[in-house]
Amino acid sequence: MTRLILLLGDQLSPSISALDGADPADTVILIAEVLGEATYVPHHRRKIAFLFSAMRHFAEELREAGWRVDYVTLDDPGNSGSLAGEVERAIVRHRAQLLTVTEAGEWRLKQEMDGWQHRFGISVTILPDPRFIASHEEFATWAEGRKSLRMEYFYREMRRKTGLLMRGDEPEGGQWNFDADNRKPASADLFMPRPLRHAPDTITQEVVALVAARFPDNFGSLDDFWYAVTAEQAEASFRHFLKVALPRFGDFQDAMLKGEPFLYHAVVSAYLNCGLLDPLAMCRAVEVEYHAGRAPLNAVEGFIRQIIGWREYVRGIYWREGPDYAHRNALDARRPLPGFYWSAKTRMACVRAAVEQTRDHAYAHHIQRLMVTGTFALLAGVDPHELHQWYLAVYIDAYEWVELPNTVGMSQYADGGLLASKPYAASGAYIDRMSDYCGSCAYSVSAKTGAKACPFNLLYWDFIARHGDRFRKHPRMAQMVRTWDRMDERKQAIIRAESAALLDRIETL
Ligand code: FAD
Numbered sequence: 001m002t003r004l005i006l007l008l009g010d011q012l013s014p015s016i017s018a019l020d021g022a023d024p025a026d027t028v029i030l031i032a033e034v035l036g037e038a039t040y041v042p043h044h045r046r047k048i049a050f051l052f053s054a055m056r057h058f059a060e061e062l063r064e065a066g067w068r069v070d071y072v073t074l075d076d077p078g079n080s081g082s083l084a085g086e087v088e089r090a091i092v093r094h095r096a097q098l099l100t101v102t103e104a105g106e107w108r109l110k111q112e113m114d115g116w117q118h119r120f121g122i123s124v125t126i127l128p129d130p131r132f133i134a135s136h137e138e139f140a141t142w143a144e145g146r147k148s149l150r151m152e153y154f155y156r157e158m159r160r161k162t163g164l165l166m167r168g169d170e171p172e173g174g175q176w177n178f179d180a181d182n183r184k185p186a187s188a189d190l191f192m193p194r195p196l197r198h199a200p201d202t203i204t205q206e207v208v209a210l211v212a213a214r215f216p217d218n219f220g221s222l223d224d225f226w227y228a229v230t231a232e233q234a235e236a237s238f239r240h241f242l243k244v245a246l247p248r249f250g251d252f253q254d255a256m257l258k259g260e261p262f263l264y265h266a267v268v269s270a271y272l273n274c275g276l277l278d279p280l281a282m283c284r285a286v287e288v289e290y291h292a293g294r295a296p297l298n299a300v301e302g303f304i305r306q307i308i309g310w311r312e313y314v315r316g317i318y319w320r321e322g323p324d325y326a327h328r329n330a331l332d333a334r335r336p337l338p339g340f341y342w343s344a345k346t347r348m349a350c351v352r353a354a355v356e357q358t359r360d361h362a363y364a365h366h367i368q369r370l371m372v373t374g375t376f377a378l379l380a381g382v383d384p385h386e387l388h389q390w391y392l393a394v395y396i397d398a399y400e401w402v403e404l405p406n407t408v409g410m411s412q413y414a415d416g417g418l419l420a421s422k423p424y425a426a427s428g429a430y431i432d433r434m435s436d437y438c439g440s441c442a443y444s445v446s447a448k449t450g451a452k453a454c455p456f457n458l459l460y461w462d463f464i465a466r467h468g469d470r471f472r473k474h475p476r477m478a479q480m481v482r483t484w485d486r487m488d489e490r491k492q493a494i495i496r497a498e499s500a501a502l503l504d505r506i507e508t509l
């Protein structure tokens with residue numbers, strides 16, 4: 001009896017549950033490049049190339065380990081263009097009677113897979129994805145009956161569960177969270193680490209040519225491809241991060257600098273999210289750096305929190321909230337996404353820098369996503385669903401389970417405060433404090449009104465005014481609403497009028 005195992009593009013781990021207990025003698029593994037997955041949003045070209053190359057390399061590794069792999073390339077003349085179509089063709093090709101998959105990372109595919117047994121008329125087994133620290137059930141149990149679902153409390157559970165940075169029942173260093181030490185701006189004269197670069201081999205070169213030919217109009221540069229595409233390369237990239245950047249990861253986690261897309265970040269999310277790296281193994285390696293005295297606690301705790309805290313927590317929220325989470329719009333934001341999110345043609349130096357490096361590397365670090373492109377969209381009232389589709393398309397690490405809660409919840413407050421305790425609304429002063437962008441900007445960060453006023457300044461107060469009623473009693477927003485309420489009426493009128501004019505010419509900012 002032949003068993004078909006489908007592995008998705010973000011399931012490139014030898015320990016994936018679909019392979020558990022399978023016998024290479026009667027198993028065929030199907031991996032398929034399909035147009036449907038490459039176009040459900042207009043992905044960055046580097047993202048498609050990265051994933052196809054990683055998929056092809058993984059298929060080679062599985063073959064070397066003794067598995068029969070049926071790999072369907074995008075330009076295979078018979079390619080049906082969808083995962084279901086490829087499964088159907090493979091069932092016939094191999095006369096398969098059983099199909100095994102590991103659950104997919106988004107509702108769209110989950111709902112489709114739930115119908116496969118009926119559709120194909122063979123036995124279909126869908127297994128949980130063990131590459132996460134908390135199962136769906138564990139998250140549901142933690143969330144059950146809580147008034148608020150703050151990440152910090154979930155994170156403490158994960159610390160206890162994994163034993164990471166624990167001394168018995170107490171957190172290492174007597175504190176769970178050292179974020180207060182982690183808000184330093186960087187300066188251009190510091191030593192700047194760079195992510196490890198991997199020369200593209202023949203497989204990657206072929207894939208880059210394929211993507212250039214098949215996706216000529218998609219966003220993003222394919223030049224100078226340097227990402228890791230195998231587990232071994234990804235591990236080398238991570239080890240490089242441990243050595244050159246981890247010690248300062250905490251200090252400069254929120255910093256931004258011109259011409260420095262990566263700073264002290266790990267640049268590992270692409271590898272983690274498609275299965276080339278294992279989250280728990282990474283955290284254990286980071287903990288070793290602390291105990292060996294090579295990295296301080298604020299850096300190590302900060303990094304571990306991102307992985308066993310934020311990453312696990314957003315996944316929990318995604319699956320708990322259901323498919324309609326993608327359509328939440330608590331602040332009723334309806335503005336179309338400005339064209340400069342694609343073209344980078346804007347005089348706002350901060351937004352331009354974030355979009356340019358996104359175009360060049362399919363990467364921007366967390367504070368750029370949250371406090372530059374995210375905050376601008378929030379203040380301007382951009383439709384969160386459009387913005388979600390942009391984030392999902394342009395980042396090399398973007399899959400809906402992780403991108404959506406970060407966008408709809410954390411960055412846009414579109415879930416009404418389920419995930420974030422307050423909207424990430426801020427004036428230009430925040431960006432000025434954390435970056436060197438403002439010095440070379442066409443706008444003046446110190447100007448609150450007038451032709452040169454930083455758009456973040458004007459739109460910040462406009463946002464507070466627009467949503468004053470909602471936030472007047474909010475514990476963390478009431479103060480700002482009061483400041484607005486007390487502002488001189490003439491000044492209020494100027495801000496509202498200038499903001500309205502600015503939003504009318506948003507495409508020219
Ligand atoms: P580092 O800063 O070095 O952090 C280490 C790791 O921690 C990351 O690789 C990542 O796995 C994890 N991590 C850190 N913050 C988060 C977070 N908020 N949620 C989940 N994991 C986190 N991350 C994605 O992996 N995919 C996405 O599609 C994605 N979309 C985002 C959209 C928005 C609007 C925002 C605000 C954040 C988004 N993030 C996303 C989270 C974060 O920006 C990226 O994980 C991070 O920038 C990846 O770069 P890095 O590997 O250098 O991370």
Ligand code: DLZ
Pocket residue numbers: 007008009010011032033034035037038039043047048051083104105106109399400
């Ligand atoms: C993102 C992506 C792309 C671009 N292409 C493929 C593909 O051709 N075949 C495939 O199996 N997976 C691809 N993926 C990843 C899937 O979209 C991902 O598995 C789902 O979004 C679930 O997380």
Ligand code: SF4
Pocket residue numbers: 347348349350351427428429431432437438439441442443444445454455456
């Ligand atoms: Fe961004 Fe305003 Fe600073 Fe310009 S002045 S870089 S728009 S924060």
